[in-house]
Amino acid sequence: MTARTLYDRIWDDHVIARQDDGTCLIGIDRHLIHEVSTPQAFEGLRAAGRRLRRPELTLAMPDHNVPTINRDKPIEDPQSALQLKVLEENCRDFGIEYYEMTAPEQGIVHVVGPEQGFTLPGVTLVCGDSHTSTHGALGALAFGIGTSEIETVFATQALLLGKSRNMAVRVDGVLGRGITSKDVALHLIAKIGTAGGTGHVIEFMGSAIDAMSIEARMTLCNMAIEAGARAGLVAPDEKTFAYVKGRPRAPQGADWDIALAWWKTLKSDPDALFDAVIEIDAATIAPTVTWGTSPEDSAPIDGAVPAIDADPVRAAAMGKALDYMGLTPGTPMAEITIDQIFIGSCTNSRIEDLRDAAAIVRGRKVAASVKRAMVVPGSGLVKLQAEAEGLDRIFIDAGFEWRDPGCSMCLGMNPDKVPAGQRCASTSNRNFVGRQGPGARTHLVSPPMAAAAAITGKLTDVRTLEAI
């Protein structure tokens, strides 16, 4: 048999049927659902009189619309309230397990899946959300789908798909002090562009990836979609198995042994061919911050807003972005003042992210010029864990708001928005025009960098703060 990549292996293992044109019917093992992209899929099922084929393989929770305060009171926005109510009713009618907004297990789907052991190595996992790529950190083939496809998975637990190409991103060497996988992701996207991974599944490999924690790998795979890739993957290793073992939905007993034996085989063959290979030296990566309105518009914190490009098309796009961001070429990144801090989102709201940020915040105060600094844990369990470790006190004492879990200011579908014209250092994944609210200016950063910005009131090289 020809050498195969990890993606090839998981794909082959889930092929139910192959059409003449190469399109494959792929079996789906796991389906996460939330309130925004599913109502019409359920409606379609009802209209056609169809059942859910495998309700036990689906897990539901609200995350996009949920408020992050006053959870005991009714949701004020009637449309948000209705989307939640409809999800709950649909789950009841179709027999899907549902974590309600106030359940401790509730959170952002991409935080909760791995946390519950719902996400497992070698499975196919889908969700009506592009950042489903996150789950690839455990060696699951995970990708976002549209509403019609959600309905298809409901009815058939399978999807008709064309296969993507293979890309390897190899990061070797040791990351510097204060550098996180978020910086690796932003560095990669700056290097290959937001369309660099289009049509590909990216497998991350190399000594720097091996050295990363599972949560750090999640941050990296989460951002694979911002590089245009269909999915991100990391081959499961001993760290993965240790992470999964004992989680509520993970296999147990004899099932665990069978699963583990198979998971250990899940890697790319040494001579497997990739359609594209990107190599990065970990030592060259600095804390990275975006200055524009696309995740590829970034610079090292010790750099500056770049000069306008010579290429006229690129120059026009840059001009528009800088105009929106209220920045001029040549401005040192570390001189950009910040109004809002958001630590949260499916990219960076796990316990390690909060620990990293708290380590910088401890014993310090949020700068008086910062109008709001907010921490939104990724799940109720992350929140409880952080409180058990006293992280909430560190944040609150410094002047941060400590909120309930959800997508929050990542996209502002709930009341958490960045006011027009204000500048936010955000640990989320998209700095698109208006993403955090109409007119909002987003700078994507790592959790320690967001914490550093909160303390000084401007974008700050976290490496200069740590010594204090």
Place this chain on the structure above:
Amino acid sequence: MRPFRSVTGIAVPFGAKNVDTDIIIPSRWLKVITRTGLGQGAFEQLRADQANIFDQPRYAGAPILIAGENFGCGSSREHAPWALLDMGFRAVIAPSFADIFSSNSAKNGLALIALPQEAIDRLLAAAQDGTVTVDLEANQVTTDAGDRFPFVMDAFRRHCLLEGLDEIGLIAQREAEIVAHETRLRSERRWVGVQ
């Protein structure tokens, strides 16, 4: 999905180019929970103008829309084809369509017919006072004034439209293979189904 073989009727001679999904259905409609009823929000901004083409009595109930190039560009929202179908359209004829909009339309049984700009110009004129026929079985668009424009559509997409096969319908034909896959999973990887 409702099969699409041939549709004859009034066509709205809209003709606008680069109509994006925000124009077809504004983002505030994304908080809805049904795919029906979106016709109300379709072309909302354009229809705020009393004299808009869509609400002229002579085009009431038209099943065909004639548009300009790059129709459906912008976001991936499936709400765009849902809104058009809810307005009563079964087919859109234009010189070109955006990628994601095309696949979303195909999944919902909305026929997208690509014809050269000269044909579109002629159809825009003919639609003023006559009917248009989109015949998918014969691969042609005709008018009651005697025009005839052949078109080409991706074979798989055409097959699905003609037979009314949505993805679920198509996959249902593979039931035996799905069951075989599930059986294999149960014996080799029982844990996938246990949580």
